[in-house]
Amino acid sequence: MKVTLVEALETPLRDPSPRQCLYERMRGELLEEEREALDRALDKVRTDPNNGQRKVYSTAWLASVLTSQGHPLSSATIQRHLRNSCSCRSRGDSDE
Numbered sequence: 001m002k003v004t005l006v007e008a009l010e011t012p013l014r015d016p017s018p019r020q021c022l023y024e025r026m027r028g029e030l031l032e033e034e035r036e037a038l039d040r041a042l043d044k045v046r047t048d049p050n051n052g053q054r055k056v057y058s059t060a061w062l063a064s065v066l067t068s069q070g071h072p073l074s075s076a077t078i079q080r081h082l083r084n085s086c087s088c089r090s091r092g093d094s095d096e
């Protein structure tokens with residue numbers, strides 16, 4: 001695609017937020033109230049006192065809810081975000 005000089009000069013070399021993980025990118029596309037609900041859900045996953053298979057709110061649960069609502073995400077992606085080991089939380093640190 002041919003870009004005019006004006007367009008080229010207005011296009012930054014780097015995306016200002018290139019390091020968002022899939023989870024964060026999906027979150028950015030949600031409506032305000034959906035985003036709040038998602039944050040609450042993630043909190044429940046984070047603070048669920050049960051372990052492993054007994055978890056009521058797990059990343060697998062969140063992944064299946066999101067996927068069934070048209071936002072396909074894997075539980076591994078959510079897990080990484082939850083553990084702050086995804087790309088959007090490691091800003092300034094070394095890459096994974």
Ligand SMILES: [Zn+2]
Pocket residue numbers: 020021022023024080081086087088089
């Ligand atoms: Zn993330």
